[in-house]
Amino acid sequence: xxxxxxxxxxxxxxxxxxxxxxxxxxxxxxxxxxxxxxxxxxxxxxxxxxxxxxxxxxxxxxxxxxxxxxxxxxxxxxxxxxxxxxxxxxxxxxxxxxxxxxxxxxxxxxxxxxxxxxxxxxxxxxxxxxxxxxxxxxxxxxxxxxxxxxxxxxxxxxxxxxxxxxxxxxxxxxxxxxxxxxxxxxxxxxxxxxxxxxxxxxxxxxxxxxxxxxxxxxxxxxxxxxxxxxxxxxxxxxxxxx
Amino acid sequence: xxxxxxxxxxxxxxxxxxxxxxxxxxxxxxxxxxxxxxxxxxxxxxxxxxxxxxxxxxxxxxxxxxxxxxxxxxxxxxxxxxxxxxxxxxxxxxxxxxxxxxxxxxxxxxxxxxxxxxxxxxxxxxxxxxxxxxxxxxxxxxxxxxxxxxxxxxxxxxxxxxxxxxxxxxxxxxxxxxxxxxxxxxxxxxxxxxxxxxxxxxxxxxxxxxxxxxxxxxxxxxxxxxxxxxxxxxxxxxxxxxxxxxxxxxxxxxxxxxxxxxxxxxxxxxxxxxxxxxxxxxxxxxxxxxxxxxxxxxxxxxxxxxxxxxx
Numbered sequence: 001x002x003x004x005x006x007x008x009x010x011x012x013x014x015x016x017x018x019x020x021x022x023x024x025x026x027x028x029x030x031x032x033x034x035x036x037x038x039x040x041x042x043x044x045x046x047x048x049x050x051x052x053x054x055x056x057x058x059x060x061x062x063x064x065x066x067x068x069x070x071x072x073x074x075x076x077x078x079x080x081x082x083x084x085x086x087x088x089x090x091x092x093x094x095x096x097x098x099x100x101x102x103x104x105x106x107x108x109x110x111x112x113x114x115x116x117x118x119x120x121x122x123x124x125x126x127x128x129x130x131x132x133x134x135x136x137x138x139x140x141x142x143x144x145x146x147x148x149x150x151x152x153x154x155x156x157x158x159x160x161x162x163x164x165x166x167x168x169x170x171x172x173x174x175x176x177x178x179x180x181x182x183x184x185x186x187x188x189x190x191x192x193x194x195x196x197x198x199x200x201x202x203x204x205x206x207x208x209x210x211x212x213x214x215x216x217x218x219x220x221x222x223x224x225x226x227x228x229x230x231x232x233x234x235x236x237x238x239x240x241x242x
Numbered sequence: 243x244x245x246x247x248x249x250x251x252x253x254x255x256x257x258x259x260x261x262x263x264x265x266x267x268x269x270x271x272x273x274x275x276x277x278x279x280x281x282x283x284x285x286x287x288x289x290x291x292x293x294x295x296x297x298x299x300x301x302x303x304x305x306x307x308x309x310x311x312x313x314x315x316x317x318x319x320x321x322x323x324x325x326x327x328x329x330x331x332x333x334x335x336x337x338x339x340x341x342x343x344x345x346x347x348x349x350x351x352x353x354x355x356x357x358x359x360x361x362x363x364x365x366x367x368x369x370x371x372x373x374x375x376x377x378x379x380x381x382x383x384x385x386x387x388x389x390x391x392x393x394x395x396x397x398x399x400x401x402x403x404x405x406x407x408x409x410x411x412x413x414x415x416x417x418x419x420x421x422x423x424x425x426x427x428x429x430x431x432x433x434x435x436x437x438x439x440x441x442x443x444x445x446x447x448x449x450x451x452x453x454x455x456x457x458x459x460x461x462x463x464x465x466x467x468x469x470x471x472x473x474x475x476x477x478x479x480x481x482x483x484x485x486x487x488x489x490x491x492x493x494x495x496x497x498x499x500x501x502x503x504x505x506x507x508x509x510x511x512x513x514x515x516x517x518x519x520x521x522x523x524x525x526x527x528x529x530x531x532x533x534x535x536x537x538x539x540x541x542x543x544x545x546x547x548x549x550x551x552x553x
Contacts, residue, residue, distance in 0.1 A: 054531050080537040092532040095463075095492075096550030105536045105546075130550075151536060 005155050005186045011062030020046045022209035033187045035197040037224045038206035044190045048157045052086040083154030091144040094131040103150045115149040137164040145176050157188045245274040248321035252348040256376030270315040297328035306336040319348035328358040337366040345375040353384035361391040365399040377407040385413030392420050395427040405433040412441035425453030432461045434552045437470035448477035451485035458487040466499035477506040480514035489518035
């Protein structure tokens with residue numbers, strides 16, 4: 001059996017007295033799109049930040065293996081250089097930095113044009129534009145996805161990649177996620193949109209910091225829809241309690 | 243090496259080519275201390291210069307309706323570690339004229355030197371002036387620069403200024419600009435400074451929107467490291483119907499640097515509006531982490547963010 005690209009065991013993280021992730025276990029296989037579903041506050045984005053190594057996100061227990069390498073002692077850029085990356089739900093804006101520079105970060109010889117075309121943006125119009133407030137939320141989101149495509153990561157964590165994208169463009173986002181997979185990458189796909197979740201190979205539901213269900217995307221979506229709790233109370237999952 | 247050659251050689255530090263001084267289509271003034279080393283004019287531009295023991299006194303007039311195609315280069319400086327330079331200049335862009343002035347202030351060896359500029363500028367009705375000022379003060383931090391200017395932007399006129407000091411040390415910098423804008427006039431003031439070690443910056447820019455539908459923007463970007471300190475004051479006052487102003491100040495501090503930003507906005511007409519935003523702090527955490535998530539080290543990420551801000 002091939003080594004999973006990501007293997008999380010008993011991951012626990014608390015913010016003050018509140019446990020956000022509670023002995024979480026999850027596996028993402030090579031070239032797998034793995035959707036992560038869960039209500040607001042269930043710990044999805046926290047898990048993303050923790051995997052990427054964002055400041056202040058240090059687990060109190062557990063292990064994370066990335067292609068069999070212990071990820072937790074590594075700094076953020078070291079994790080990225082291994083092939084892990086994160087696309088933020090609300091991407092940052094950079095004054096003065098052009099789209100071309102952003103798409104070729106650390107790889108000045110890389111051609112940014114194909115990635116930009118793949119996200120449906122005209123390179124002639126966008127390459128010299130700056131990543132500042134003049135871009136709409138949807139444009140910024142697409143550029144974020146283009147930067148992930150340019151990077152060709154082994155595992156991309158996409159935190160709600162379709163947020164702020166118009167309905168007609170959702171299929172475009174789906175194509176991009178599939179393109180990442182076709183390029184040999186795996187994707188941990190955090191989403192609230194059923195249409196997007198259903199393109200995954202597998203899906204898991206997160207509730208009160210624990211994976212409470214894993215299966216096919218259809219099963220996971222149905223499970224999520226039929227859950228007993230509307231919102232977790234943080235300490236004990238109402239669904240589990242029910 | 244002559245003083246002229248020394249200043250020519252330093253021009254690339256502020257992004258200018260030394261060959262501009264040889265081009266007969268381009269007007270220029272080169273002054274070392276209180277001596278005029280070279281000057282050239284072009285049709286539509288009148289330049290009057292006087293050397294005195296205490297200052298260079300100059301008048302630069304762009305005649306009514308004249309469109310000066312190439313930028314006018316004003317190159318001031320000192321090629322010695324010590325010395326004083328005082329410039330008193332009167333710039334007049336007459337009605338309907340258009341000009342771009344590139345002012346290069348070069349003090350490559352300054353250890354205990356001083357540069358004072360007292361400028362008055364008048365941009366006539368419908369005229370336009372773009373004033374770009376690039377400074378290089380060398381590595382020693384021994385420069386004291388005090389540019390003070392009063393600018394009048396006439397009816398329907400445009401004034402764009404861009405001050406930058408991005409290489410080498412700042413030393414002590416004390417900028418004081420006052421801009422008055424008449425009906426439908428536009429004034430945009432931009433300043434970008436990178437300060438290090440014990441550099442000290444005082445930057446005060448004030449715009450008075452006196453005319454109806456006059457508009458202004460004050461945009462300041464300062465990055466400080468070491469023990470540098472900056473006090474930035476952006477003032478906009480609106481006195482007339484439809485006047486619109488905005489003050490935008492961002493200061494990034496690193497190491498033990500300190501900074502203050504004081505936006506002052508005053509409105510004296512119910513149909514005028516002035517807005518402001520000011521931010522002081524370290525490099526934005528989300529920007530930093532986004533770049534690190536693409537594989538840049540923290541140092542590379544900071545460098546990219548800072549160079550973007552100062553661009």
